[in-house]
Amino acid sequence: MKKVLAALLAGGLVLSTVGCGGSSKSEVVATPDQSAPVAAAEENKKEPVTIKHWYWADNTEYSAVMQDIVKKFNETNESGITVVAEEYPWDGGGYSNTLFSAAMGGGGPDTASWKLTSTPLFTANNLLANLDDYIANWDQKDDIDQNLYDIMKQAGGTENIHVMPWNTQILYVYYRPSMFEEVGIEVPKTYEEFLTACEKLTRDTDGDGKTDVYGFGMRGAKGGQEPWGSFIHGRGGNFEDMTSPESVAGMQDFIDLYQKGYVPPTAPTDGFNEIIANFKSGRTAMTIHHTGSSAGMIETFGEDVSAFPFPAGKGQWTSMGDTENVIFESCKNKDAAFEWVAYLATGEGQKIWCEATGNVPVSKTVQALDFYQNNKFMKASIEGMSYAGILPILDTTTEWISVTWPNTVGFALTGEMTAEETMKVLQEELYK
Amino acid sequence: MQEKKASIWPYLLIAPALIIVIAVVFIPVLQAILMSFQSYDLRRPNNIAFIGFENYIGLFNDKLFWKSLFRTFIWVGFGVGLQFIFGFVLALILNQSFRGRGIVRAVSLIPWVTPGVLIGLMWRWIYDGNYGVLNDILMRLHIINDNIPFLSKASTAFPSVILTIIWQGIPFFAIMILAGLQGISQDMYEAADIDGASKMQKLFRITIPSLKNTLFITVLLRIIWVANSVDVIFNMTEGGPSYSTQTLSVYIFNKGMAMDLGYASAMSLILTIILSAVAIPYLINKFRTEEE
Numbered sequence: 001m002k003k004v005l006a007a008l009l010a011g012g013l014v015l016s017t018v019g020c021g022g023s024s025k026s027e028v029v030a031t032p033d034q035s036a037p038v039a040a041a042e043e044n045k046k047e048p049v050t051i052k053h054w055y056w057a058d059n060t061e062y063s064a065v066m067q068d069i070v071k072k073f074n075e076t077n078e079s080g081i082t083v084v085a086e087e088y089p090w091d092g093g094g095y096s097n098t099l100f101s102a103a104m105g106g107g108g109p110d111t112a113s114w115k116l117t118s119t120p121l122f123t124a125n126n127l128l129a130n131l132d133d134y135i136a137n138w139d140q141k142d143d144i145d146q147n148l149y150d151i152m153k154q155a156g157g158t159e160n161i162h163v164m165p166w167n168t169q170i171l172y173v174y175y176r177p178s179m180f181e182e183v184g185i186e187v188p189k190t191y192e193e194f195l196t197a198c199e200k201l202t203r204d205t206d207g208d209g210k211t212d213v214y215g216f217g218m219r220g221a222k223g224g225q226e227p228w229g230s231f232i233h234g235r236g237g238n239f240e241d242m243t244s245p246e247s248v249a250g251m252q253d254f255i256d257l258y259q260k261g262y263v264p265p266t267a268p269t270d271g272f273n274e275i276i277a278n279f280k281s282g283r284t285a286m287t288i289h290h291t292g293s294s295a296g297m298i299e300t301f302g303e304d305v306s307a308f309p310f311p312a313g314k315g316q317w318t319s320m321g322d323t324e325n326v327i328f329e330s331c332k333n334k335d336a337a338f339e340w341v342a343y344l345a346t347g348e349g350q351k352i353w354c355e356a357t358g359n360v361p362v363s364k365t366v367q368a369l370d371f372y373q374n375n376k377f378m379k380a381s382i383e384g385m386s387y388a389g390i391l392p393i394l395d396t397t398t399e400w401i402s403v404t405w406p407n408t409v410g411f412a413l414t415g416e417m418t419a420e421e422t423m424k425v426l427q428e429e430l431y432k
Numbered sequence: 433m434q435e436k437k438a439s440i441w442p443y444l445l446i447a448p449a450l451i452i453v454i455a456v457v458f459i460p461v462l463q464a465i466l467m468s469f470q471s472y473d474l475r476r477p478n479n480i481a482f483i484g485f486e487n488y489i490g491l492f493n494d495k496l497f498w499k500s501l502f503r504t505f506i507w508v509g510f511g512v513g514l515q516f517i518f519g520f521v522l523a524l525i526l527n528q529s530f531r532g533r534g535i536v537r538a539v540s541l542i543p544w545v546t547p548g549v550l551i552g553l554m555w556r557w558i559y560d561g562n563y564g565v566l567n568d569i570l571m572r573l574h575i576i577n578d579n580i581p582f583l584s585k586a587s588t589a590f591p592s593v594i595l596t597i598i599w600q601g602i603p604f605f606a607i608m609i610l611a612g613l614q615g616i617s618q619d620m621y622e623a624a625d626i627d628g629a630s631k632m633q634k635l636f637r638i639t640i641p642s643l644k645n646t647l648f649i650t651v652l653l654r655i656i657w658v659a660n661s662v663d664v665i666f667n668m669t670e671g672g673p674s675y676s677t678q679t680l681s682v683y684i685f686n687k688g689m690a691m692d693l694g695y696a697s698a699m700s701l702i703l704t705i706i707l708s709a710v711a712i713p714y715l716i717n718k719f720r721t722e723e724e
Contacts, residue, residue, distance in 0.1 A: 097689050104474075121475050121691060210578055220584075222670070266561035266581040268673040274562070283562060395475035399690035403671070410673035414586060 169321030191313025217287030236314030519605020552667025
């Protein structure tokens with residue numbers, strides 16, 4: 001008996017540390033109420049309402065900006081709405097997992113800041129409110145390009161819109177004009193010229209036989225699939241068929257940059273912090289990011305930093321980063337929640353947030369303001385808008401971005417896999 | 433009647449704790465076991481169904497699983513083994529009388545009381561291939577000529593994270609062993625001195641046998657903790673580059689985060705069985721000893 005008890009105790013001890021918990025099935029299949037009684041909510045419009053909103057901020061300054069927007073909205077809205085905004089770290093996408101766990105467990109917010117890649121997971125589990133009627137009846141609807149609504153719809157994999165546009169981030173190339181001058185090159189006009197620039201800008205500046213400045217700050221950790229996509233399209237490839245000779249050629253360029261030493265040797269694990277730190281310290285001459293980091297760049301370099309859109313080769317593509325807001329199906333005051341996300345999309349919230357963060361606004365009215373028309377980084381973003389795109393949003397995309405892409409490309413960079421093998425794995429894992 | 437009352441009391445007293453343990457440990461564990469036999473992928477909730485041993489067959493054919501399992505053995509073997517050796521040495525040193533011993537004892541605890549997430553981030557920057565202090569020190573000592581991207585190369589990433597977990601775990605062994613050392617009667621050492629025993633004889637004939645139970649429980653606990661540890665690796669490398677630091681726990685975590693809970697549960701169960709092979713013999717032995 002004691003042996004049995006011992007075995008049970010040991011099992012419990014071990015299991016308790018490795019047991020993999022999960023939500024109950026009943027929570028998974030919870031049926032949403034798609035026909036919210038809008039009229040009833042209208043009646044209660046003036047009643048005090050509290051909306052719990054989740055968001056992330058890239059730095060403490062942006063965090064303060066969001067709290068200011070909330071304060072302003074709470075003071076000015078005439079519907080008695082009080083937004084309580086709670087900040088969670090982005091954590092390389094971990095934010096979406098935290099949000100999913102909270103929503104599945106019944107403790108999620110009413111509204112939340114959002115990335116499109118998470119949409120299939122949430123819509124598959126009926127967690128998001130259908131915004132079709134709200135948008136159709138919204139007087140500011142036409143202030144946002146129809147194309148954006150279409151992308152929002154496509155992302156969810158359903159016939160409905162579950163995601164409210166907020167702002168976009170178009171990736172472009174940051175560069176140091178002084179370094180271009182030192183090596184005597186112009187801003188690249190073609191993809192080939194860009195690759196040549198990476199080579200020429202890689203230099204031993206103090207003559208000790210070691211590279212001091214690398215031409216390009218490559219992002220090999222998760223998130224790196226966005227700039228990587230520009231190389232694939234630069235050779236005429238695409239995400240639909242990553243095994244095509246054109247896509248493989250783009251992958252080969254990416255590998256060559258690493259193996260020829262035109263990017264820092266830490267590239268396979270360099271993420272956002274590393275590529276920005278390398279650029280700001282002068283260790284790299286170019287890197288790819290969006291306007292979200294432009295304020296910091298100006299603070300560091302003053303006039304000695306500029307931007308150009310990723311140049312065209314056989315094809316041209318840059319990643320359109322996106323940030324939206326969603327309303328959860330569990331939200332009891334969807335009218336109030338919509339008023340809040342609408343304020344962020346086209347109202348004062350849109351203007352304040354985009355001006356502070358440098359993100360590209362979705363509101364046409366805000367886009368037309370001088371602030372956006374006279375900014376060189378915004379100009380590079382707007383020039384890239386015509387060929388900007390997103391990765392195919394499938395239910396495999398999140399895992400592909402977080403695990404498959406960085407590890408598989410890691411094999412390729414270090415020579416353990418060829419470009420063909422790498423692209424075959426990436427294709428199979430994305431479309432499995 | 434009085435006897436009957438007395439016999440019920442212990443069960444009543446233990447009941448609240450037992451109910452909580454059942455609710456927060458055993459039920460989730462049973463749920464995980466059930467999930468391991470289902471295609472429990474929350475990305476495809478409409479396809480959730482019982483699939484028998486399909487997840488386990490999938491594991492059997494999954495090269496990444498076998499590599500992660502092998503890496504887990506290396507991780508635990510070197511991690512716990514070296515923590516034990518260095519912890520033992522540190523405990524023997526801290527058991528000696530010297531000036532400032534109290535401060536040294538307190539300071540030596542720092543790695544153990546530091547959260548794993550912080551340790552991961554801290555060591556990530558120590559090892560950094562561009563600005564890391566380790567590269568700086570090695571350069572100044574003329575040991576290397578160029579920075580080493582410790583965490584960016586598959587060949588150096590895994591040894592680097594093992595070194596970090598060793599650093600973290602040494603104080604645990606040191607403190608546990610130190611407590612054991614202080615419980616050994618000095619009379620035995622004095623008797624050994626009279627008999628002319630050497631230092632090594634005293635170590636192997638008195639110290640180690642007296643610490644047997646302490647060593648067993650610390651090694652057992654540490655094996656389970658280190659095998660299940662995710663925080664340090666995840667914050668340093670997330671299992672990369674090229675899966676070179678992905679242990680089974682990190683693989684489980686990644687699969688769980690990808691919402692493929694069925695597959696993650698199957699792997700958890702395999703890890704549980706492996707760790708049980710370590711824990712069960714120990715606990716049976718412990719019960720037998722107590723019975724005697």
